[in-house]
Amino acid sequence: MLRPWELVIPLDRDEEKAVYMQIADAVIAAVQGGKLVAGSILPGSRQLAAQLNVNRNTVVEALDVLIAEGWLVPKERRGIFVADVQPANSSEKSIVRKSGIVRELDTKPLVVFDDGLPDSALAPIDELARAYRQIFARKGRWQMMGYRHEAGDPEFREAIAQMLNYKRSMRLSADQVFITRGSQMAMFLTAHALLKPGDHVLIENPGYKPAWEAFTHAGAGLLPVNVDAQGIVIDEIRAYLKEYPNIKAVYITPHHQFPTTVTLNLRRRMELVALSNEYGFMIIEDDYDHEFHFSPRPVMPVSSLEQARNYVYIGTMSKIVAPALRIGYLASCASVIDKVTNIRKIIDVQGDYIMEQAVFQLIQDGEIRRHLKRTTSLYKSKRDNFEKLLLQHLSDKVGFVKPEGGLAFWITPKKPVDLVQLTAKLKQKNIALISPDTFCYKGFANGLRLGYASLSEAQMREGIQAIAANWPT
Secondary structure: OOOOOOOOOOOOOOOOOOHHHHHHHHHHHHHHOOOOOOOOEOOOHHHHHHHHOOOHHHHHHHHHHHHHHOOEEEEOOOEEEEOOOOOOOOOOOEEEEEOOEEEEEOOOOOEEOOOOOOOHHHOOHHHHHHHHHHHHHOOOHHHHHOOOOOOOOHHHHHHHHHHHHHHHOOOOOHHHEEEEOOHHHHHHHHHHHHOOOOOEEEEEEOOOHHHHHHHHHOOOEEEEEEEEOOEEOHHHHHHHHHHOOOEEEEEEOOOOOOOOOOOOOHHHHHHHHHHHHHHOOEEEEEOOOOOOEOOOOOOOOHHHOOOOOOEEEEEEOOOOOOOOOOOEEEEOOHHHHHHHHHHHHHHOOOOOHHHHHHHHHHHHHOHHHHHHHHHHHHHHHHHHHHHHHHHHHHOOOEEEOOOOEOOEEEEEEOOOOOHHHHHHHHHOOOEEOOOHHHOOOOOOOOOEEEEOOOOOHHHHHHHHHHHHHOOOO
16 A cells, blocks of 8 residues: 655635645646556555644545546545546647536637536436445346336335435325436426316426426326415415315425525415315425535425325426436325325336435435535535625626525626527527526526536536626626
């Protein structure tokens, strides 16, 4: 084993770049320059902090970034080592920073502001592949190749129920959890289990159109409810309830509202639950990115409130691991689970049992917890950097509230602007934005949702500078 490298890192406390990023960039430069070779062990975080005269948490944050990006590899009870394979190819041509990784590309990259997707480059692919192989290597593996329960692997359902109970203050048993192929399937099954032609669903406006499509496919009509700085407007819900006798559900994204990122406040949560109990409609709660919350005070689901009786709680593992991993879940009462199970039998028979077992093993091994710790730290840093760029380049043009969680910002013009025209103009300059007509029930939203998690620091800067340069005067 190679001895720990004596790190010489000059730090500039006055530089705009954060100290932990200066440390991370210095290590990357050392790896690329051959000073740090594959298999080298780094000094411990305490030793390195003392050597650089910085807080140990600063060093830990830098190491988390380097591990998440693939430059370093932690080995339990042995230390942190330089990865055998660098996440960069120095033989290619033009330089671009992707999630802190310097890569060589032949063409200028397209800067894509998505709707808040996680960075697939950070997914624990090796760990998932190893777990998948181990599942097949078990004794009696032939038994896994037959049909299983339509609601999902019982052990996996138990693990999800336990996670929701411990982490989100819910009170669930395994038979109240149903595993799906992603949250959109959960939405579709819920819609067809609860709704019939002539029913109505209350929806947030602006909101999440793919969910609306599931409701209308089941034959339901949509009733748009405005969203303000405190979340969905309860007074508008009351007015609808007096006018429409067949309101069967309300669909909400209360943790980080899609697309505005606001959090539904406690008073409105309590009022919504009281109305649900009084009128008997179901609260369909889509908690699509619960894990990525950066405030020290957690926000629990509406479904976790003790008074809540009529709810379907929907979550996903896709945002935790990678979008391509199609595993979601819903939790509700036994009668709803039975209806969903019967519909599942018609269209899918069962889910991906082998993948469910592999993800279950990652949960048991603690890999999901470690992955979330690494990525949440990295995404929080990206969020803070994104805020600085917005303030630097767009503060005179847009307003925004720094989100407490999630992987996107919602910015609104300070003066009337044709955002659809702006989106089209930027597309011609290789800057992709989600069109404002994507979010509203009718017309266009007065805002832009800018996902930042998959962007490097350079891409963030390039994209925001382009928005500022092309902003209508």
